Amino acid sequence: MQAPSLLIVDLESGLKWSYICAMAQDSAILDEVVQNEYKYGFVTDIEQDLLPKGLSEDVIRFISAKKEEPEWMLAWRLKAYAQWLKMKEPMWSNVTHPRIDFQDIIYWASPRKKEGPASLDEVDPELLATFAKLGIPIEEQKMLTGVAVDIVLDSVSVKTTFQDKLAELGIIFCPISEAIREHPELVKQYIGSVVPTNDNYYSALNSAVFSDGSFVFIPKGVRCPIELSTYFRINARNTGQFERTLIIAEEGSYVSYLEGCTAPQRDENQLHAAVVELVAHTDAEIKYSTVQNWYPGDKDGKGGIYNFVTKRGVCEGPRSKISWTQVETGSAITWKYPSVILKGDHSIGEFYSVAVTNHMQQADTGTKMIHIGKNTRSRIVSKGISAGTSQNSYRGLVKVLKTSTGARNYSQCDSLLIGDACGAHTFPYLEVANKTATVEHEATTSKIGEDILFYCNQRGIDTEAAVALIVNGYAREVLNQLPMEFAVEAQKLLAISLEGSVG
């Protein structure tokens, strides 16, 4: 396809011509690969080790025993379970769904392989085929991009690459189950310190039943030389995915962490309730990127993942920085508010988000920036795109406490509407109790201009490609935050998610 080079310079959206060119090629490739259906919707036949449906103390004891956890961990889980039993399912956000039967969920499933593989050769070939279909060629990534990948399939962490190399630097990157056994003092100190077990209904549930997840520890002064990455995938039917991630960046350290999610097509809804905790000490920086593409359900809203996630980071020390970037294209329902508690003076919190909803999807996502320390800064950029009959809400809180002299926040929340049956909603909360704080929030809602579409059509770009193009331009500020290899995947996902939404 020929790049229509001159056109874009005139467009108000400020797209560059080179960008159009790239997209045109991408969508041509994508057309071959996908036909309007969920790209990652296939089932891999791997023998699964399943616990019967339902939740009880016994189930928690079983999970803890399977993981060979110490007694304190079990006690912690049981306490969270007791808290959960007393809590009510939240009903406040701008989404609707049938009541979840928590006894109809399988809380434990693992591929039937007793020992973790020592090399890729030992990994179930079927599993490797799955990754190939997912577009995650592990070997290639390992060699070409230097990404260390930890893969959590259903509930068990299968393979962590590059572990040894990282160990030389003192970096710990392993399944959290392993960290509980190998580094109990670190886990004990930090787990639940950012997201208390009783923080909310789903964090309590996660604390009780989490099966695995990732653990990262970057020692003082170390700059993690490669992107750390985890892929999560729900494979088994009726399974809940409850992973837990804990990242600790010691003084002056840096880490960039990527999280990717996929799930196969299923008729029934599945629950994903993760907890992510980040701790950044003095001068440390954590960059956390997510590309979330859980199965969103079909056109009629059948099936799909309920994605109820608690993500929070604390900038503990002075000049620390936590940056969340997310591209949310999947899930039937998403509730997710990655937040930063800005405790250290001069600390920085960022939130960059693109959330795309199509068909019957519902997303209610945003962030909380809690300014406690002096001269703390936060920046929020949220881009919502609604199509079909979907509902997309931004919900965010910027809170400046009395103590936070010189705090600054800037928020920009934009919504783009495609089609006349969807909705876009913005619910920001600004709570300011310090006179030296500067807080700015802006939001806009609009649809893709007919004139821009016509312009593209006139230059030979069909409407669907034009929409993909415009959406990518619209989301660019956020996509730019992603590491290169993720940015390309995210662009494709945006295009796929919106296929069939026009015309």
Next chain:
Amino acid sequence: MTPILQITELTAGIEDREILKGISLTVNPGEVHAIMGPNGSGKSTLASVLAGRADYAVSGGSVLFNGKDLLELSPEERAREGMFLEFQYPVEIPGVSTANFLKTSVNELRKHRGQEPLAPAAFLAMMRERMKLVEMDQSFLSRSLNEGFSGGEKKRNEIFQMAMLEPTLAVLDETDSGLDIDALRIVASGVNALRTKENATIVITHYQRLLDHIVPDVVHVLWNGRIVRSGGKELALELEKRGYDWIKQESVEEV
């Protein structure tokens, strides 16, 4: 004759960084001084220190303004004593009309001199007359101060204010930045019309072209926080031709 301005060994900076490293300068009534220099040499810092901008801290030296210790005075006291800073980037103040702003300002200065406030009719007449100097339209008077003004309109408004406030010392900070040739001519002729035997002007500029219109008696070259060379107006022409590098070279050799 008392000089209008007498700066002696002035050192000043922002936070921990020293920008002015010992400036001495005397400006007498009736004189126009040009201060030239490359970017970052300290020109705008000097203007800010003279006007009393809070971000800059004076660490040494003295400044006498009409015989008074300038550094002891607040920004508004300096203005009332006859110091006028023409801002490089004039501030936009929504909700405050140019006319009412100036009325407040003029009457503050009059009060300082022990004069009665001007009657509204007299004030209006004075404004109308002095606007002509910079070819400003009367509609500007009722508009919010500088809000939505073009770059040229802002600069003309600055000179109009200067005409209203009748300072003894006007410091023009990069007046020519962002001006087209017509606006430059209007602004410069306004400044020239306001020159008297009793007042003085300091013109801070990077380029010589403004000095074609406002002809200086003395030209100083500021580099690295010091005045490294002073001369007549021909010095500006030489700088125009040869750039600043030779001055830098020479002053390094001198050190």
Next chain:
Amino acid sequence: MSIDAFNDNVRDAFIALTSQLNGHAAGPFQTKRRSGFDSFVAQGIPTTRHEEWKYSNVLPFIGLQFSERTSEHDLITREDVSQVLDGLTKDSGVTVQVLTDELVARDEVVRNALGQTAPVDVHPFVALNTSLANNGLVIRVARGAQIQRPIHIAVVSDARSADVLATPRILVLADEGSIIDVVESHHAVGDKISLDVGVTEISVAENAHVRYHKIIDDTVVLRHIGYTAARVYRNGRFTSHSVSIGGAFVRNDLVVKLADIASETYLYGVSVLNEKDHVDNHTVVDHAVPHCHSEELYKGIYDGASSGVFNGKIFVRPQAQKTTAYQSNHSILLSDKAQINAKPQLEIWADDVKCSHGATSGQLNDEAIFYLRSRGIDADRARALLTYAFIAEVLEHIDHEGLRLYCEGRVAKKLDAEPFAL
């Protein structure tokens, strides 16, 4: 405890009012009151756990022991009306009536309008007001009448001898093509507790323009919970100015429904607070049909230990294509103890729309202060001038010159600044 006592008090007052109705006990007004009372009981007094009352806690003063004779003491009586509106009725085209059971029974227009734009189930205090509403006011503007002089309704709660609950109810019915300025102000006298729970319903017919001004300019004792609802028909325009310059506890709900095509609304508000003032502005603009336009600008200055709330919602219904809706809210905190909570919201269910909102909280611009000082204006005066100018940008939208000058003067006085109007 105190909520229960308050509820009992309301029940007693409701029964007392009912017992005085004689022949009207089965009339349409009483039917509306009864449904109001039932709804009040069902909704209850909101706590800060209620999303819409998150930042405004009514519990501390809800424990008032107001007298059962509330209805007799209602300050809007026939006499008050003639006093407050002295001279206004001479203008042709405006009729002012007292909202009685008899009027509601006799007049179909009034009967239909009462409770139409402010239904009892949307808000607990609308329900409370409805259950005890009596001797309110009906202001009707005749077709095509262009009324030059504003109508001013002053609600005064007399808390000199006992706690008082005032429940003023106002209906403004502007007929086709009419133009009117309405001023509503709330006051309290005395040092007992007064709670003023008001409801104002405004109907703006085709091509009509209602300019509504709500002025809360009273310190320390006033506790006011007011709900104003306007409904705007084809080509109609509703402009609101909410000027809050004080009050111990002020809650202004303003709900505008753009009910027919090409209708417009412009909402302006200022809060200028100090000491322990608390003002909570809740606005909803409901775009129910296509081709409507709304603009909203609220600003606040918060000094002392005052607190402000801005909660503004733009609601665009699925069929309301071609909507344009803009909202902005700006606050300046002047003191270490002051605070502002803002929640601007967009709920958009149609796609062909242009909507935006912006909210900021900050301080005066240092560079602007320096600029003023370098022109000879001292620092305190420069601050007062800039603070005033910040608010004056909203007040300049008041069309009626006398009202604008009045509001500017009041704000300037509160800020210790002189008016620098454009």
